[in-house]
Amino acid sequence: MEQALSGVRVLDVTHYIAGPYCTKLLADYGAEVVKVERHGTGDGARRIGPFYKDDPHPEKSGLFLYLNTNKRGVTLNLKSETGIRIFRELVVDADILVENFSPRVMASLGLDYESLERINPGLVMTSISNFGQTGPYRDYKATEIVADAMGGWMSIIGHPDREPLKPGGNQAQFVSGLFGCVGTMTAFHGRELTGVGQHVDISLMDAVLYIQMNITQIYHYHERVTSRIGNMVLPPPGSILPCRDGYIGAIAVTNSQWQSLCEWMGKPELASDERFLTRIHRTENVDELIATLIPWLLEHDQEELLREAQKRRIPFGIPAGADRLLNSEHLNERGYFVDVEHPVTGKVRYPGAQFGLGDLPYELKPAPLLGEHNEEIYCHRLGYNKKDLVRLRETGVI
């Protein structure tokens, strides 16, 4: 099956979310990804839910299964000399290496970029870490919420008189994984032209800063600190508000969208009301504007509001939970969700392509079982024989 990245060889020594998401995307678009897992326990994501039928089994983590589609998986003990030697053989054979250990780990194994460059000068090596490979916080500990806080994201989510909020889910980790793809493919493009690889350093803190970079830009231009102002994107209306059967994203950005909304509400006089005349006025009188809107919204249902708003070219949206997404006629007609057959869980529906590349094929093959491809990679690619494999297993290398 010919895909965009067919033939690109990726060595993947990542775990949890950020690194695996980066290599998953490369694999989904055709790269040959070999994922190296710690022998014995494997990727820590195997121990994180949601689990299939809530059974906490290492082959049933939905998070792991999603993040490792289309990869081949081997186990390797990087704490053994033989393990390191085999890893270096895999590096010689790779175009790209992605890792997301904390910054000192690769160097302590003798696998830092400078060492690997000597055995493979064309190698593109991407490192994803919490705070990057340099700087005073390099060795600090972080989890998702720490990156959300220190990159500034939490400073703009929440009500002003209450605690700042993190965005739902694991956004900092996913975002840095995607930055990993952009950085890797950029460096790889240069490598293809010049033959010279390089090291790409991605940090979660930088990635979060990048996602809401407008706030530092506004500060640099206007010395204004954007603070959290509640459930609202300006100009108003730009909030999720209650309606008759739930919530609706009531959003009108431009003057003409606001005018259409006033007409629809049966209150055309509001469009020429000087409190709401322009974006600036609407922002200054936001509380009054929202107060006018709520009683009207409460008389209508989500679906009705969405349909009528869209007919009038007003960008309302329904805040969708997982059930709404999976049942979306639009997403299903586009074939966004993909059924994946996995030997342990059977068939499960996964989120599909990030984007469609022309008419090139896209499919999701299931994530590897722990050590599933040891024989294929070690014997067929590196040339070890079955006897070697047994010995490696007995000595705790794989």
Place this chain on the structure above:
Amino acid sequence: MPGLPLEGLRVLDLSMWFAGPMGSRLLADMGAEVIKIESLGHIDPWRGPARVTPILIERMPELASVEKPYNRSAGFNLQNRNKYGITLDLRTGRGKEVFMKLVEVSDVVLENYSPRVMDSLDIDYPVLTEINPRLIMMSLPALGRTGPDRDHIAFGQTIDCMSGMAYLTGYPGEEPMLQSGLSYGDPLSGMNAAFAVLSALHYRRRTGRGMHIDLSQVEGLISFNADSVMDYTMNGRVRERMGNRHPSMAPHGCYRCRGEDNWVVIAVSSDAVWERFCQALEQPPWTEDTRFSNLPGRYRHQDELDRLIEVWTVQHDHYDVMRILQRADVPAGPVLNARELTEEPHLNERGIFETVTHPEAGTHPYIGMYARFSKTPGSIRMPAPCLGEHNRYVFGEILGMSEEGISELEELGIIGTEALPEQQGGMF
């Protein structure tokens, strides 16, 4: 390595606002020659209004003497640095003719109109590929180019709703939330777009074939909450808002510190981290409470635990809490605001901000490269273009048009450097 990795790559960028321009900027920062196309009657709304209105002057008197506010927009000047800027009216025959000549000598066309606008301008992929069969065209409409809702109108905050992002963000038991600044879908779609283009380029290098990329901003964002989707498809469970709580860590939250609106986050990720946390606090009596000695106990008594922790954090500045806890290898960090980020020692030592002078907007720091590339660090080589700033470079040097030809287009109003009035602009 000579030069930047994407040198020699030419991108025509028809996109406006945030998402598309972010995508082309990620390419421009690493060396691509990005030519941003606007027109005098349709400037990028991210530039703000075409004229300074009396309402604006009332609130910002310093703008009174500004003739071209659209060259001074913070948001525009951030997203469009390292790009060339031209004006070209694609609704005129002559304008379209010039555009087609540019398509002939470009690698990528990037656009984020709704599918129906591209159809109406008659510059959709089938038309462009006739002229340049190797062309990579990148479209990033909100909901993709097909499907029953393909023509829905959506801004970034709409996409946060439609993708499930807002549903998962908020205080537990309360309404789904949008973030107060700007939307998340926009920058994310820009990143997806850059990755998509780079993948398509690799394919073209191997096969010589271009392609049309269909990027639905909503779909790109759904996958960022894949675990929530999978919980539904595997267990029929709809994940709800958890605030700052975590399904398998406790304590885990955001705590008030000393001073005004000063907050720190702490994540106790295991029993071992809990031990170190207690030691770092010098073991006040409540840390000995056996209810807190393992995760299930801490999870059950989180509310109480959070109150006890806050009694300690309010005595310290958030940076001090970070230092005390990080010394004990406990994940913790301050909630930083825009000013603190600008002054942040770690970010500054990593050189994330660069200072650049823009001919009309003046000298400011800007966020720099998104990654540290060991051999091609990259930098902000030029500020964002003033409207039509590079008309002469692009039409003259790239297309080889004569000075008379260019002047004629100017006289016809097809190109120029002054925006037509009556454009209201966008957010900034």
